[in-house]
Amino acid sequence: SDIRIAVLVGSLRNDSFNGQLARAMAKLAPDGLVLEQVRFDDLPHYNQDDDGRPTEPVRRFKTQLAAAQGVVFVTPEYNRSIPGVLKNAIDHGSRPYGQSVWAGKPAGVLGISVGAMGTSMAQQHLRNILAYLDMPTLGQPEVYLQQKHGFFTDAGDIAADDTKQFLQKWLETYAARVREHNDRTIVKT
Numbered sequence: 001s002d003i004r005i006a007v008l009v010g011s012l013r014n015d016s017f018n019g020q021l022a023r024a025m026a027k028l029a030p031d032g033l034v035l036e037q038v039r040f041d042d043l044p045h046y047n048q049d050d051d052g053r054p055t056e057p058v059r060r061f062k063t064q065l066a067a068a069q070g071v072v073f074v075t076p077e078y079n080r081s082i083p084g085v086l087k088n089a090i091d092h093g094s095r096p097y098g099q100s101v102w103a104g105k106p107a108g109v110l111g112i113s114v115g116a117m118g119t120s121m122a123q124q125h126l127r128n129i130l131a132y133l134d135m136p137t138l139g140q141p142e143v144y145l146q147q148k149h150g151f152f153t154d155a156g157d158i159a160a161d162d163t164k165q166f167l168q169k170w171l172e173t174y175a176a177r178v179r180e181h182n183d184r185t186i187v188k189t
């Protein structure tokens with residue numbers, strides 16, 4: 001059966017390059033791997049006082065994440081880290097203590113930036129957070145992309161064949177990792 005992966009895009013901007021990348025990746029995904037973007041723009045600022053009375057967007061966000069078999073983060077770099085809105089969403093999913101939606105879910109990290117370092121620093125910060133959240137995260141291949149004019153076609157696809165093939169390979173590697181993880185995981189009844 002299909003593997004369903006939640007995709008979190010770290011930019012809320014309408015014309016986000018990371019949003020375009022996430023949509024292009026969903027189209028490149030191999031059979032059996034379904035990438036679905038989960039919104040978090042409607043989450044309030046995380047406040048521990050509200051753990052016992054989550055608003056509807058918080059409940060929806062956690063239900064969607066809980067149903068996913070893995071999580072792919074597609075995020076820009078803001079000031080050499082991840083955007084605050086993404087950290088806020090991660091914090092929401094991690095609480096109440098002991099009820100994290102993240103624990104054990106295989107993660108993948110991608111990003112595109114206008115800068116030449118292609119979100120590398122943000123990705124390192126994010127990997128640190130994911131390690132703490134107990135998310136086994138694909139280490140190779142790493143994906144550091146620089147947005148230049150013509151990176152995306154007008155239809156929103158990735159223009160360069162070699163980049164497209166590289167990202168397809170990444171998706172296959174990630175899918176295999178999620179399957180291995182599922183096979184190893186003992187289902188408690």
Ligand code: FNR
Nearest residue numbers: 011013016017018019076077078079080113114115
């Ligand atoms: C940036 N940008 C940026 N780029 C980068 O490579 N390293 C960085 O540390 C930062 N810092 C940063 C902070 C803030 C607040 C903004 C708004 C932008 C530029 C960033 O790569 C560019 O705006 C991308 O277009 C953002 O990604 P989306 O929104 O296109 O997905």
